[in-house]
Structure formats: structure tokens, C-alpha cells
Amino acid sequence: MAAIKRMLINAAQPDELRVAVTDDSQLVDLDIEAAGQEQKKSNIYKAVITSIEPSLGAVFADYEKGARHGFLPIKEISSEYFLTEPPEHIESADIYKLLKLGQELVVQIDKEERDNKGAALTTFISLAGSFLVLMPNNPQAGGISRRIEGEERDQLREAIHQLNLPEGMGVIVRTAGLGKSKEELEWDLNILLHYWEAIKQAAVAKAGPYLIHQESNIMIRAIRDHLRHDVTEIIVDQEKAFQQAQQYIRQIRPDFADRLKLYHDKLPLFSRFQIEQQIESAYQREVRLPSGGSLVIDHTEALVTIDINSARATRGGNIEETAFHTNLEAADEIARQLRIRDIGGLVVIDFIDMTPVRNQREVETRLRNAVRHDRARIQIGRISRFGLLEMSRQRLRTSLIRATQVPCPRCDGQGNIRSVESLGLSIIHLIQEQAAKVKNVHFQIQLPVDLATYLVNEKRELLKEIEYHCPVKITIIPNQYLESPHYQLKQIKVDPTYLEHSKGIPSYRLAKILKADYLKRSPERPTNEPAVNQFLTPTPTLPLAQKQPNTGLFKRLIAKMLGSDSSPKSTAKITTPSQDISSRESPYSTPHDTQGRPYQGSGYRRHGGGNYPHHPSSRTRHRSRRGSRGGQRRHTSSYRTPFDDDSSSSRNASAEEESPAHAPKDYSEPPPNNNV
Numbered sequence: 088m089a090a091i092k093r094m095l096i097n098a099a100q101p102d103e104l105r106v107a108v109t110d111d112s113q114l115v116d117l118d119i120e121a122a123g124q125e126q127k128k129s130n131i132y133k134a135v136i137t138s139i140e141p142s143l144g145a146v147f148a149d150y151e152k153g154a155r156h157g158f159l160p161i162k163e164i165s166s167e168y169f170l171t172e173p174p175e176h177i178e179s180a181d182i183y184k185l186l187k188l189g190q191e192l193v194v195q196i197d198k199e200e201r202d203n204k205g206a207a208l209t210t211f212i213s214l215a216g217s218f219l220v221l222m223p224n225n226p227q228a229g230g231i232s233r234r235i236e237g238e239e240r241d242q243l244r245e246a247i248h249q250l251n252l253p254e255g256m257g258v259i260v261r262t263a264g265l266g267k268s269k270e271e272l273e274w275d276l277n278i279l280l281h282y283w284e285a286i287k288q289a290a291v292a293k294a295g296p297y298l299i300h301q302e303s304n305i306m307i308r309a310i311r312d313h314l315r316h317d318v319t320e321i322i323v324d325q326e327k328a329f330q331q332a333q334q335y336i337r338q339i340r341p342d343f344a345d346r347l348k349l350y351h352d353k354l355p356l357f358s359r360f361q362i363e364q365q366i367e368s369a370y371q372r373e374v375r376l377p378s379g380g381s382l383v384i385d386h387t388e389a390l391v392t393i394d395i396n397s398a399r400a401t402r403g404g405n406i407e408e409t410a411f412h413t414n415l416e417a418a419d420e421i422a423r424q425l426r427i428r429d430i431g432g433l434v435v436i437d438f439i440d441m442t443p444v445r446n447q448r449e450v451e452t453r454l455r456n457a458v459r460h461d462r463a464r465i466q467i468g469r470i471s472r473f474g475l476l477e478m479s480r481q482r483l484r485t486s487l488i489r490a491t492q493v494p495c496p497r498c499d500g501q502g503n504i505r506s507v508e509s510l511g512l513s514i515i516h517l518i519q520e521q522a523a524k525v526k527n528v529h530f531q532i533q534l535p536v537d538l539a540t541y542l543v544n545e546k547r548e549l550l551k552e553i554e555y556h557c558p559v560k561i562t563i564i565p566n567q568y569l570e571s572p573h574y575q576l577k578q579i580k581v582d583p584t585y586l587e588h589s590k591g592i593p594s595y596r597l598a599k600i601l602k603a604d605y606l607k608r609s610p611e612r613p614t615n616e617p618a619v620n621q622f623l624t625p626t627p628t629l630p631l632a633q634k635q636p637n638t639g640l641f642k643r644l645i646a647k648m649l650g651s652d653s654s655p656k657s658t659a660k661i662t663t664p665s666q667d668i669s670s671r672e673s674p675y676s677t678p679h680d681t682q683g684r685p686y687q688g689s690g691y692r693r694h695g696g697g698n699y700p701h702h703p704s705s706r707t708r709h710r711s712r713r714g715s716r717g718g719q720r721r722h723t724s725s726y727r728t729p730f731d732d733d734s735s736s737s738r739n740a741s742a743e744e745e746s747p748a749h750a751p752k753d754y755s756e757p758p759p760n761n762n763v
Contacts (some may be wrong), residue, residue: 089142094321096306097356098328106309107362108318114365116313117427118305118484119491126484127196129302131212131286131616133158133295134194143180148208149296150194161185163209163557165224168192191300193290199485212286214279217339218264218272219278222257224335231260239265263315269731282619290616301617312462314340321661324350344762369427369487376420380413384424386488390433393421397439409437414450422457429483431463440474451476476705497570504572504603514574515549521578522557529560531581531597538574566598598747 090110097105101122108116120126134157146164147156160180166173169185198207211228214221218408222228231243243260246269252258264272289299300580302308306328310321314336321336321343323329329349336343350356357363374382379399387608395417397409421436447470454476458465463481471477484490485526494500505513518530534542541561542550550561560581569575 091319092317093360094309094318094361095356095362096304096309096321096323096325096332098325099355104305104328105357105366106305107357107366108309108313109360109362112361113423114362114427115423117369118309119367119487120305120493124490125304126199126302127206128199128484129195129213129215130298131193131195131300133290133297133299134192134208135295136190136192137187139182139186139188144178144182146182146186147205148192148194150196150206150208151296151298155200157194157196157206157208158204159192159208159210163197163211164192164386165210168210169225191295193286198482201485201489212283214282215261215311216275216279218261218267218275219279220261221276221283222259223283224255225257226255228257228259241368246272248377252276253280265350276604285619292618297618299618306332310335311339314343317345319346320348321346322348322350322356324356365427369424370491374420374424376413376416377418378413380416382417382420382424384428384591386432390435393434393436395437406444406690410441411446411450411531414438414441414446415453418450419457422454423463424478425458426461427465428487429482430486431480431485433476434480436476436478438470438474441470453479497572507541507571508540510572511538511546514538514542514576515546515553518559518561519553522553522559525578525580526557526558527581529562529581531564531577531579532561533564533566533569533575533577533598535569535571535574536565536567536569537562555576562594562597564594564597568598583598591712622687 093109095107095109096105103122104120105116106118132150134148136146136159137149137156138147140146143160144162145158145160148159150157161177161180164186168190170187171184173179173185192210193212194208194210195212196206197209200206211225211579214223214225231240231247243264246267247258247260249269250258250273258276260272264275286299310332314321321332323332326349329347333344333347336347348361352359355363357366372384374384376382379397381396381398383394383396385394397413417436417438425429425434438450441450451467451470455467458467461480462485465481466479468477495502498504514532514534520534521530522528550563554561566575584730
């Protein structure tokens with residue numbers, strides 16, 4: 088039985104939007120976007136060069152007010168912006184002769200801003216549609232998704248040659264373009280060309296820097312990137328988000344309109360499909376394996392390390408077999424965790440030691456097969472003699488950890504803090520060093536209560552010796568607002584009589600609330616509205632054509648020899664979606680018979696006032712009966728641009744498409760049936 092693939096969109100919380108993709112009840116992909124933390128990758132700006140760095144072979148450009156200046160390598164700058172003719176090897180060119188300060192460029196964010204690094208920019212723009220990716224100023228770029236192979240690749244190559252692509256532009260066919268007719272590809276190309284014209288007009292409207300095009304929310308991006316024929320259902324739990332998704336799907340992928348469902352049940356959507364706990368596990372450092380082993384995932388500045396522990400794993404007759412089976416399980420889970428957490432960059436995996444080389448090769452093959460459906464570009468090495476495997480994964484977006492977590496305010500993200508004894512002795516050493524340099528100083532030390540207690544009691548005699556020999560005065564101030572390892576050491580210059588006679592202010596009155604650096608909030612950046620946010624397409628909706636049978640290479644060769652057209656011609660009339668969804672029998676209600684009564688044993692039960700099918704873990708699968716699809720509908724709604732794609736997704740392949748094995752189910756209360 089084929090797995091049921093669903094896309095679940097949780098928009099019930101106004102401060103957070105979550106999109107999950109599941110195979111049956113297993114989470115395989117996750118996107119989370121918090122309000123005010125929208126991604127900037129693939130945004131298009133008009134930028135201004137602020138600094139030229141020949142030593143780096145790059146320039147820095149101001150693309151947005153309040154943001155760190157972006158990094159733009161010279162190899163990512165189109166020749167149309169050069170002031171003089173560039174040499175054959177651009178890296179050896181004098182960058183001062185090619186560019187100048189204050190020069191304006193249209194740039195796209197290629198990599199998000201991270202830590203103390205600015206965003207990586209490029210002038211080679213990528214505009215991604217439903218089936219194609221347009222490279223308007225990069226004619227060398229183009230091709231077909233690496234996921235498409237065999238005869239389909241040859242057919243798409245012929246379709247590309249028939250497209251009316253302007254000179255100097257390149258185009259890439261995405262995996263979603265597999266099986267699409269020339270008319271459908273031409274429709275998508277026309278949208279992209281119209282949008283590029285709008286961008287060029289907006290780029291000359293005023294002086295930079297400013298935002299030209301902004302990526303839409305993750306819901307539209309997820310629908311565009313993950314919508315394949317193996318996705319049987321798209322379930323949304325909020326009315327406004329449902330309408331937005333419905334408008335997008337009707338105009339871009341109308342063949343998927345009947346798979347979109349609005350969820351009404353009182354039980355939260357993610358809890359209904361048992362993925363809330365799986366999402367929480369993505370935040371954990373340790374991930375349990377089915378056999379009892381575990382993965383330990385650690386993030387460092389340079390790379391991500393994954394350690395595999397056998398722990399309580401008992402599968403296998405001996406230690407070698409146990410290690411082998413645990414590593415196989417780990418390979419599958421690692422591929423899943425990489426997608427869910429969106430871990431990018433260099434990854435080093437420490438597998439359990441295996442002596443037979445054949446076992447090592449089998450684990451490597453298992454990992455390569457497991458990451459085959461990942462949209463990111465992945466390179467996998469071999470297991471070394473130390474049991475380590477190196478791999479790299481393209482960073483499609485900000486990782487889950489960086490997007491939702493902050494460094495620990497106590498340990499600054501290190502994961503450990505110094506003990507009271509170690510930190511106390513370190514403070515004494517610091518006082519001794521400072522006291523030897525200056526005389527007649529009053530040291531006021533504000534400490535956490537436990538650390539102050541340790542110094543006042545266990546190290547009282549040592550502090551007295553320092554005061555006597557230096558001479559200095561030391562005041563220990565327990566501060567309830569401080570936590571180890573934070574403290575404050577203050578030096579006050581005084582005259583010798585103060586040290587002998589004055590008692591000063593009582594120490595208990597010196598404790599105060601200290602504002603730590605991690606409590607200071609960074610200033611909010613101004614919200615920028617894109618210059619291009621809406622335009623009309625040449626046609627209101629995607630033209631639908633009947634799917635053509637695949638013509639084999641042999642038949643096409645015979646057709647060419649006979650002088651007929653080699654490409655199969657459609658005999659079907661191009662139509663728009665045949666019917667308004669609202670005019671059908673409601674797809675959200677319980678199936679009924681011809682008398683209007685619910686089917687007996689239909690698998691629906693009452694819960695919380697709503698009808699919904701049994702739990703997806705149930706062995707019995709139920710299909711929803713569909714109503715007739717009569718009548719025609721004319722689309723008159725205005726079109727909102729769908730170019731909300733990662734530019735990076737154009738360079739990656741999506742999961743392979745399969746025909747859905749099950750009809751969509753219903754998860755909502757039955758609305759009033761106005762057609763009865």
C-alpha cells in the first residue's frame with residue numbers, strides 16, 4: 088500500500104505559520120516562520136556599492152536600511168554593470184577599473200545574513216515559477232532538473248527549444264514541469280517575462296537602496312515547492328490562509344484544487360496527525376532510534392557533528408551485527424533530520440565502528456538513497472578508517488535552530504559553565520593581579536549568591552591577606568539578580584585614610600540590578616514595502632490540456648523518417664477549470680447516499696461536534712465520494728504574482744512524482760448544503 092502524503096498548514100496562531108509534509112504519520116519536512124522574521128533569501132533589491140575590497144575580490148553593498156552591508160563577489164556581478172571591458176579571467180581584473188563607489192546594482196540575496204556575516208548577494212537574478220526558472224541576465228545558465236531522466240528529459244529539451252525565449256536569457260525546467268505541454272510551459276514563461284519587465288521598471292524609479300521584490304510567506308513557497316502528484320491532500324486550519332492557498336492553487340495549479348481542504352475540528356491539526364511531538368523532537372540534541380540507539384546532534388561554528396550511539400540497541404546477534412543495523416537506522420533518521428531541521432553546510436557523521444568494508448559501503452548506499460528526495464544539493468563522501476563520513480548539504484533557508492533559538496544567557500551557548508570553586512579562585516587571581524599594579528584601591532565585587540558565599544566563608548583568610556599586603560579594600564556584595572558565571576568587578580581609587588577609617592556605604596545597599604548584554608534588545612528594523620508586489624498575468628489561469636501519452640524514442644524516430652512531426656500534438660481543447668468548487672457537492676462533509684443519508688460504516692465518527700475519519704494509524708482507509716462535476720466557471724478574479732520561490736530551489740530537484748494511491752479524506756464539519 089502506497090504511503091499517503093499530506094501537506095498540513097497550521098496558521099491558527101497569528102504569530103507563527105507552520106507547514107509540515109508527512110508520509111502517512113511520519114514528518115518528513117517542516118517550515119516555520121514567525122511574525123517579523125520572514126526570510127530574505129531570493130528578495131530582490133536595488134543596492135549601492137559602499138566599499139570595494141580588492142583583497143577579497145568583492146564589494147560591499149548597502150541594500151536595505153538597518154541591515155549589515157551585503158557581500159558581493161566580483162564573479163557574481165554581471166558584465167552589464169562593468170565600466171570597462173573585463174578581462175578573460177575576471178578574478179585577476181583590477182576591480183577599481185570595473186566598478187566605482189556609489190554605483191547602483193539590482194541584486195538578489197543568495198545566502199541569508201548569519202551571525203556577524205552579512206548576506207551574500209548576486210546580480211544574476213533567478214525568477215522561479217511553477218514549472219520554470221527564468222535567468223533573465225544569465226544566458227549560460229539553463230537546463231533541466233537533475234531529477235528528470237530518460238525519455239522525459241529528451242521531451243523537455245525539445246519543448247525548451249520551442250519556447251519563445253528572448254536572447255540573452257536562460258531557463259531551467261523544474262521537476263514540476265515533467266509531463267507539461269508546450270502551452271503550459273509557455274504560459275509560465277510569459278508570467279516570468281512580465282514580472283522581469285516590472286522589476287526593470289521599478290529598478291529605475293528612484294535611487295537605492297530599496298526593496299523591489301519580496302518573497303511571500305512559507306505557505307505559498309511550500310505549496311509551490313512541494314506540490315507534486317503524490318501529495319494527496321493539502322489541509323489548512325485557518326479560513327484566511329485557506330482562501331489565500333485556494334486562490335493560488337486555482338490560478339497556478341487548478342488540477343490540485345480538489346485536494347485542498349479546510350480543517351474545522353476542535354483538536355489541533357498537528358495533534359490530529361500526531362506530528363506535534365515529532366516537531367518537538369527536532370529541537371532536541373538527542374534523537375532516539377527505533378532499536379534503542381540514538382543520534383546526538385551538535386552545532387559548531389565550522390560544521391555540524393552527528394554522533395551515533397548504540398545505547399540500549401539489542402538488534403543483532405553480535406556486536407558487529409548490532410553496529411551494522413544501528414548505523415542503517417541512523418542513516419535513514421539522519422536524512423530525515425537534515426530536512427526537518429534544514430541543516431546546511433558541512434556535516435560530519437561518526438558512525439559506530441564496522442570492520443567489514445561491505446557493511447560500510449552498504450551504510451553509505453543507504454544514506455545516499457535516503458537523501459534522494461531532498462530538494463537541497465547534497466554531496467556524500469566515504470566512511471574513513473576512523474569511522475567518520477563527511478557530507479555537505481545546501482542551505483535552502485535559515486536552519487530551524489538558528490531561526491527559533493537564542494544562545495543561553497548563562498553559558499553564552501557553550502553548554503557548560505565553570506564551577507563555583509573554579510570561578511571563585513579565578514576572581515581571587517584577578518584581584519591579586521590588579522592589586523599588585525595599583526595601590527589604595529577599593530574593590531567592589533558583585534557576585535551571585537552562591538559564589539559570594541564561597542568567597543566570604545571558604546576564602547575569607549586569603550582575602551584578608553590580600554587586603555593586608557597590598558593594601559586594598561575588598562567588598563563582597565551578594566547580588567540576587569546575578570547568576571553564575573556573571574559577576575561585576577569595580578575599582579574605586581581612594582586615599583589611604585579611607586582604607587583605615589571609613590566604612591563607606593553598607594555593602595547590602597550596593598547590590599543592584601545589572602543589565603546584562605543579552606537582555607538588551609536590538610533595535611527593530613523598519614518595515615520595507617516592495618516596489619513590485621502585484622501585477623496582472625497575460626492569462627488569468629493556467630491552461631489545462633489532457634495529459635499526452637509518452638511517445639517512445641523508436642516511434643519518434645519512425646515519425647521523423649516518415650516526415651511527420653516528432654512531437655506529439657494535443658487533440659484536446661485547452662480549457663479552464665471545469666467548475667467552481669462551491670457548486671459541487673461539499674467535499675468537506677460525510678459521504679451520503681442518494682437519499683441524503685450517511686453511508687453506514689463509512690468510517691466517520693462524532694468527536695467534538697465534527698465529523699472526521701478514524702485516526703490515520705487505523706488499518707482501514709476510507710474514500711470520500713465526490714459529487715458530479717457539471718457546469719462551467721469563468722475566472723474573473725485578478726491575479727497575484729506567484730513568484731515566491733527560492734532561487735536555490737531552481738538549482739535543485741524536487742521529490743519524484745507518483746500518482747496518488749488514495750482519494751483525499753475530509754476533516755471538517757459539514758457546512759450547510761445549499762444544493763439540496
